[in-house]
Amino acid sequence: MPVSSNDETKQNQTARQRNANVHQDRDRTTKIVHSQFDNIGLTKRNAEYMFKFHQEIAKTKLTPQQQADREHEMVSELLAGQKTGKTARNMWGTVDQKVQSILNPPKPKPDARRDYWPNAAYNALLLFVIFTFLYGITFFFTKTGTRGMMGITGIILSAAVAGLGIPLMTMLIQPGVKHKYPLWIRIIMMIGFFIVWMAIFFFAGMIPAVINPILNPYVYIGLGVIGVVAAYFVKRNFQITGGLF
Numbered sequence: 001m002p003v004s005s006n007d008e009t010k011q012n013q014t015a016r017q018r019n020a021n022v023h024q025d026r027d028r029t030t031k032i033v034h035s036q037f038d039n040i041g042l043t044k045r046n047a048e049y050m051f052k053f054h055q056e057i058a059k060t061k062l063t064p065q066q067q068a069d070r071e072h073e074m075v076s077e078l079l080a081g082q083k084t085g086k087t088a089r090n091m092w093g094t095v096d097q098k099v100q101s102i103l104n105p106p107k108p109k110p111d112a113r114r115d116y117w118p119n120a121a122y123n124a125l126l127l128f129v130i131f132t133f134l135y136g137i138t139f140f141f142t143k144t145g146t147r148g149m150m151g152i153t154g155i156i157l158s159a160a161v162a163g164l165g166i167p168l169m170t171m172l173i174q175p176g177v178k179h180k181y182p183l184w185i186r187i188i189m190m191i192g193f194f195i196v197w198m199a200i201f202f203f204a205g206m207i208p209a210v211i212n213p214i215l216n217p218y219v220y221i222g223l224g225v226i227g228v229v230a231a232y233f234v235k236r237n238f239q240i241t242g243g244l245f
Helices: 005-035 044-057 064-082 088-092 095-103 116-141 152-172 183-204 217-237
Strands: none
Touching (some): 116 152, 116 217, 152 183
């Protein structure tokens, strides 16, 4: 059945009206969003920046709550910055740059003091891996069997002491830092630690077997593999600045 010209006209009018309503809704939504940043103490330029940021951050995979938290933090920083004449552009660059810095935040600068415990754990694990592999593998190439091998308690003790000390030694020679002691004293301190650690390593091998059992070489190798996985996890998830490797 052919469509009359009147019906076509009505359909076109309906489509135009629908499009007009959509545009009105968009304009109304835009005004509502924009008004969130008006009359809260921001300058017109900073309010416009926050409005554009709101539009761009909404396109990311951040949850609505994460987006709102970021905007709240930024508004607080802006209100404080405005007191000294700062603008959003001065503080964060363009809107796109700010969004990217949120999605891909820069890694914090290495700090030996802040990262002491991750560094200590990482180095202790490395020494543990070295000792367990050493004693586990050399068993198959010697004729003395377990003689000369260290027990598991001695290995853990030696690795722990070394792990705790190596980051401290790293701090003593860290460049670009004002050190409390002159270089010659720091060198003596490092030598002193090495001597103490060697003494602990020596006496660790003398711990009675009842509390320091020598394990099966396959067990040592298995523990070494576990140590490698643990060290990799620490290295991947923390800032390691004073590692042996």
